[in-house]
Amino acid sequence: MSTDKRRWKWLSAAFLAILIGVVAAACGGSDSETTTAAEDTAAADTAAADTAAAEDTAAAAGGETKIVMGFLSNCEGPFGPFWDATLAGYYTALVQYAGATPVDPADPKAGVTGAMVPGTDVPIELNTNYGCSDDKADKALAEAKRLVEQEGVNVLIGPLSGDEGIAVANYALTQPDVTFLNGISGAQDTTLKVQAPNFYRFFSDGAQWTAGLGAYAYNVLGWRTAVTIGDDYSFPYTQTAGFVSEFCSLGGTIEERIWPALGETDYSSYIAKLPKDVDGFFLDVGGTGTVQFVNQYTEVNGEDSLQGKVMGGAFISNPQIIAELGNKVKGVVAGSALPSDATTPEWEAYVAAIEAAFPDQTANAANIFLAGYYNNTVAAIKGLEAVAGNIDDAAAYHAALNGTEIETGVGPVTIDGNRNAVMDNFVVEVTDTGTKTLFVVPAVDQSFGGAFSTETPNPDRENPECVAGNPPPWAASITG
Amino acid sequence: MSANEGLKAKHVATAGPRVSWSKGTIFLLAVLAVAVLGIGIQAASDATLFAQITLNGLTLAGLYFIVASGFTLIFGLMRVVNMAHGSFYMLGGIIAFLVQERMLKPDPTSFDLPTATFGSFVLPLVIATFSVALLGLIIQQVFLRWNQGQELRQALITIAISIIVADQAVARFGGIAKEISVPIERSIELPIVGNYGTMRLVMLLVAVVVGLLLLGLITRTRFGMIVRAGVDDRQMVTALGIDIQKVFAVAFLLGAFLAGLAGVLGGSVNSVNKADDGKFLLISLVIVIVGGMGSLTGAAIGALLLGLIDSYSDVYLPDAITNYGVLLTFFLLVFVLAVRPYGLFGRPG
Numbered sequence: 001m002s003t004d005k006r007r008w009k010w011l012s013a014a015f016l017a018i019l020i021g022v023v024a025a026a027c028g029g030s031d032s033e034t035t036t037a038a039e040d041t042a043a044a045d046t047a048a049a050d051t052a053a054a055e056d057t058a059a060a061a062g063g064e065t066k067i068v069m070g071f072l073s074n075c076e077g078p079f080g081p082f083w084d085a086t087l088a089g090y091y092t093a094l095v096q097y098a099g100a101t102p103v104d105p106a107d108p109k110a111g112v113t114g115a116m117v118p119g120t121d122v123p124i125e126l127n128t129n130y131g132c133s134d135d136k137a138d139k140a141l142a143e144a145k146r147l148v149e150q151e152g153v154n155v156l157i158g159p160l161s162g163d164e165g166i167a168v169a170n171y172a173l174t175q176p177d178v179t180f181l182n183g184i185s186g187a188q189d190t191t192l193k194v195q196a197p198n199f200y201r202f203f204s205d206g207a208q209w210t211a212g213l214g215a216y217a218y219n220v221l222g223w224r225t226a227v228t229i230g231d232d233y234s235f236p237y238t239q240t241a242g243f244v245s246e247f248c249s250l251g252g253t254i255e256e257r258i259w260p261a262l263g264e265t266d267y268s269s270y271i272a273k274l275p276k277d278v279d280g281f282f283l284d285v286g287g288t289g290t291v292q293f294v295n296q297y298t299e300v301n302g303e304d305s306l307q308g309k310v311m312g313g314a315f316i317s318n319p320q321i322i323a324e325l326g327n328k329v330k331g332v333v334a335g336s337a338l339p340s341d342a343t344t345p346e347w348e349a350y351v352a353a354i355e356a357a358f359p360d361q362t363a364n365a366a367n368i369f370l371a372g373y374y375n376n377t378v379a380a381i382k383g384l385e386a387v388a389g390n391i392d393d394a395a396a397y398h399a400a401l402n403g404t405e406i407e408t409g410v411g412p413v414t415i416d417g418n419r420n421a422v423m424d425n426f427v428v429e430v431t432d433t434g435t436k437t438l439f440v441v442p443a444v445d446q447s448f449g450g451a452f453s454t455e456t457p458n459p460d461r462e463n464p465e466c467v468a469g470n471p472p473p474w475a476a477s478i479t480g
Numbered sequence: 481m482s483a484n485e486g487l488k489a490k491h492v493a494t495a496g497p498r499v500s501w502s503k504g505t506i507f508l509l510a511v512l513a514v515a516v517l518g519i520g521i522q523a524a525s526d527a528t529l530f531a532q533i534t535l536n537g538l539t540l541a542g543l544y545f546i547v548a549s550g551f552t553l554i555f556g557l558m559r560v561v562n563m564a565h566g567s568f569y570m571l572g573g574i575i576a577f578l579v580q581e582r583m584l585k586p587d588p589t590s591f592d593l594p595t596a597t598f599g600s601f602v603l604p605l606v607i608a609t610f611s612v613a614l615l616g617l618i619i620q621q622v623f624l625r626w627n628q629g630q631e632l633r634q635a636l637i638t639i640a641i642s643i644i645v646a647d648q649a650v651a652r653f654g655g656i657a658k659e660i661s662v663p664i665e666r667s668i669e670l671p672i673v674g675n676y677g678t679m680r681l682v683m684l685l686v687a688v689v690v691g692l693l694l695l696g697l698i699t700r701t702r703f704g705m706i707v708r709a710g711v712d713d714r715q716m717v718t719a720l721g722i723d724i725q726k727v728f729a730v731a732f733l734l735g736a737f738l739a740g741l742a743g744v745l746g747g748s749v750n751s752v753n754k755a756d757d758g759k760f761l762l763i764s765l766v767i768v769i770v771g772g773m774g775s776l777t778g779a780a781i782g783a784l785l786l787g788l789i790d791s792y793s794d795v796y797l798p799d800a801i802t803n804y805g806v807l808l809t810f811f812l813l814v815f816v817l818a819v820r821p822y823g824l825f826g827r828p829g
Contacts, residue, residue, distance in 0.1 A: 077755070232802070232803040257799060258799055259799060259800075259802060259803060261806065263755070265750050265751070265759070266540055266790070268533075268536040268540075268677070268680070269536045269792075269795050270795070272529055272532040272795065273529065273533075288657040288755070291657040291658070291659070291751055292750055292753070298666075299666045300667055301675065302667075321656070323588070324657070324658060326590075326591040326592060461799070461800050462800070
């Protein structure tokens with residue numbers, strides 16, 4: 001028995017030593033590109049301490065209620081790769097408009113310090129116990145609840161993905177004094193159907209991102225029949241709804257809608273199943289799945305087989321995805337809320353703001369994940385500015401947000417009655433250097449030229465139905 | 481309770497499973513018949529599609545088999561539910577990708593992704609599989625050896641390892657799926673099937689070779705004899721003076737090696753994805769439960785069933801419910817457990 005005990009003592013000691021060694025190696029091994037969790041926490045603590053200090057010294061020029069801003073995104077799951085981009089968008093807005101300073105310009109995770117409501121000495125306390133979800137609605141909801149009910153967040157920026165947005169918007173209904181601004185979740189129902197008066201989306205929804213694609217397919221590429229393939233959840237439903245509604249309104253038909261489960265990695269059988277006798281297909285397999293789908297598709301059908309045959313949603317024109325796929329996606333046409341090739345002063349100012357805050361993230365300027373969080377955080381700050389940092393009366397802050405117009409990379413953005421952005425949409429083609437804008441569809445609103453309303457069925461596996469007639473107003477002008 | 485009553489109770493207890501066995505079997509056969517009939521009708525309407533997805537199922541089964549054969553060896557012999565087995569798979573892919581990236585030095589500004597040569601594919605494969613094998617051995621020696629027989633403790637240790645590996649992988653590798661480049665033509669023309677991914681066929685071939693080698697190892701060598709004896713009765717093997725610890729170490733090394741190898745092959749067919757660890761652990765668990773602990777034949781049959789169900793359900797289920805294809809896997813699990821509680825080829829250990 002005593003031998004056993006002694007052995008266990010030695011084993012425990014050895015295990016502890018190994019554990020310390022591993023932790024030390026992990027901490028010591030960090031280079032300029034990657035910081036460890038321990039460093040992140042330390043930096044975040046510093047940031048939080050600084051904010052708290054600023055708060056102590058600042059007079060309560062705003063109201064009684066201190067502003068606590070929280071952040072909810074995906075650090076795991078299919079959209080986990082975009083965690084840094086979403087953080088960069090959030091913090092860039094705070095650096096640009098709230099006078100904050102990045103702790104480490106090479107790493108958005110390190111946070112910022114000294115955020116104040118513009119024109120006042122009211123501090124914005126930034127909660128750094130970030131909400132980390134994994135694309136699942138229940139996880140996002142749990143994290144939103146934690147941030148609001150335990151961390152005291154009263155201005156929440158997030159979440160990232162479709163079903164999560166619907167869940168958080170429904171939660172917003174139960175928290176009228178808390179203000180929710182979407183991150184980049186793109187389901188239509190989030191704003192059109194849930195109608196939470198305190199949930200805002202200063203970015204277009206997934207359907208809006210496809211404006212112009214259906215008409216391009218029908219009028220320019222001459223497609224008459226198409227198939228859609230997308231992950232089986234609300235965001236691809238919304239994107240597909242936009243394409244189907246526009247394409248069918250002109251007379252096109254959808255032969256089949258295929259919905260692989262989100263998280264699928266082997267698409268080979270779905271690829272085999274794609275009908276061969278259709279003119280093309282609309283691809284909205286998302287996140288990391290895009291890389292796998294395209295690799296597996298081109299493996300069987302040839303390196304340039306996507307060109308002219310496929311139109312993509314938000315994922316295929318994403319710079320991070322394009323970098324992995326190279327020539328395989330060259331020539332693919334996609335809908336996008338952002339143009340990577342813009343040279344307008346607004347775009348340059350937006351890129352410069354990212355460069356000033358986080359130079360390494362400049363390549364992500366055309367990444368919707370960064371831009372979505374950026375837009376919504378800018379709106380949150382502008383709204384706070386309008387009420388001089390006083391959010392005692394949540395209704396006044398909400399009224400201010402309703403009338404807020406923000407400057408973004410694609411020009412001024414306002415919201416409609418459903419608190420959803422009205423934005424230009426870009427139809428882009430993937431080229432050697434990124435994406436090239438083919439044309440712009442101006443001021444697309446959530447009703448998509450009248451196709452969607454609170455009365456129309458929620459986008460799902462079968463809806464909207466493919467019906468000819470009443471094309472959106474922009475369709476006629478898109479010609480070869 | 482009198483002796484007679486006790487005997488009666490025993491009879492009832494033994495009779496119970498026998499009844500459910502036959503009922504379950506009939507039900508299973510009925511479901512199977514309906515499924516086969518349904519697939520048969522579909523197959524007759526489009527033979528090319530049927531051939532393609534059958535081949536997809538077979539090649540996927542090959543990958544599953546390579547991962548699960550290592551898992552079943554460790555599980556059956558050592559009774560260690562190695563929850564880090566999926567991490568070994570993922571690490572195999574990541575290490576191979578990183579080594580290959582160093583060798584090929586892709587230009588980040590160019591759209592022309594580099595293509596691997598024979599050397600720049602085989603060397604990363606060898607480095608990755610041997611590194612993972614070594615890591616497996618170290619984990620077994622440092623963490624598991626001293627907890628032999630304490631299944632719960634060992635499972636918890638391996639869960640901890642898998643969480644650490646997963647988080648480090650996200651931090652250092654990122655989350656975007658990356659493809660390991662292969663030195664061969666990406667597709668090949670096959671009769672009936674048409675164009676088909678070459679690497680998938682290679683994967684199937686490797687699985688067959690691995691299966692045959694393992695079969696040879698288990699049935700024709702002294703090591704295999706000890707393993708088989710160990711699966712059935714570890715205490716007896718130890719009592720006979722065999723150093724079971726050495727056998728355990730080799731088994732773990734081999735299991736990790738196979739998971740690493742599968743990771744590299746999977747990474748060149750389906751891309752390296754940092755979420756693969758959980759997925760392949762689950763797949764291995766299902767296969768081993770269906771096939772039976774420690775049984776190679778069981779692993780092969782389990783992998784085959786899973787691969788084909790995965791493939792057929794993607795295509796032959798109606799579009800509205802393809803999302804639920806994964807449920808079929810668990811129905812399979814439930815059926816097998818109902819009629820064969822130790823798995824198709826398992827025996828009480």
